[in-house]
Amino acid sequence: MSVQAIESYEDFQKIINGDKIAAIDFWATWCGPCKMISPLFEKFAGEAPSDQIAFYKVDVDEQEKISQEVGITAMPTFVFFKNGQKITQTVGANPQQLQAAIKQVVSA
Template sequence: MGVQVISSYDQYKQAISSDKVVVIDFWATWCGPCKMISPIFEKISETPAGQSIGFYKVDVDEQSQIAQEVGIRAMPTFIFFKNGEKVETIVGADPSKLQAAINKFAA
């Protein structure tokens, strides 16, 4: 399915309220580590994990209301949600931690 860009607060609320696990990449255009891990996040979304997990991106500068609500303090931050609840948070551009969390929820 690939990575979908969240461009409104309503779209964000709809995405996280799913009973399917979703992971959101909170990033910024000026963030170097975000640019480094973004292609990896995209690639993972195209694996079989992308069938069982929803992959989304939020630009924290464009969607400051969402970033504030979830308490983003560093980029990139990957937050996993299920039924509207945070179930996991990964801060930083660490491909192995990200892959491990995705594997856990895709299983």
């Protein structure tokens, strides 16, 4: 499964309130670490069970309302939602930590 961009607050609300886990990469175009880990996020999206988890990206500069609501203070931040609730999050370009979080939420 590929990573989809969230283009509006309404889309964000629909996605996080679904019964499928939503893994969201909060990133910025000027963020070096975001560019480094982005290909890995894409790779993990392709490997994860698509019936359980979907992968998204939010550009924090284009979607300030979403970023503020979630409380994003550093990029990249990866936040996992299900049924409108935040399950967990990881901050920083740490591939091992990100992969562990994906495995944790999928097996929960």
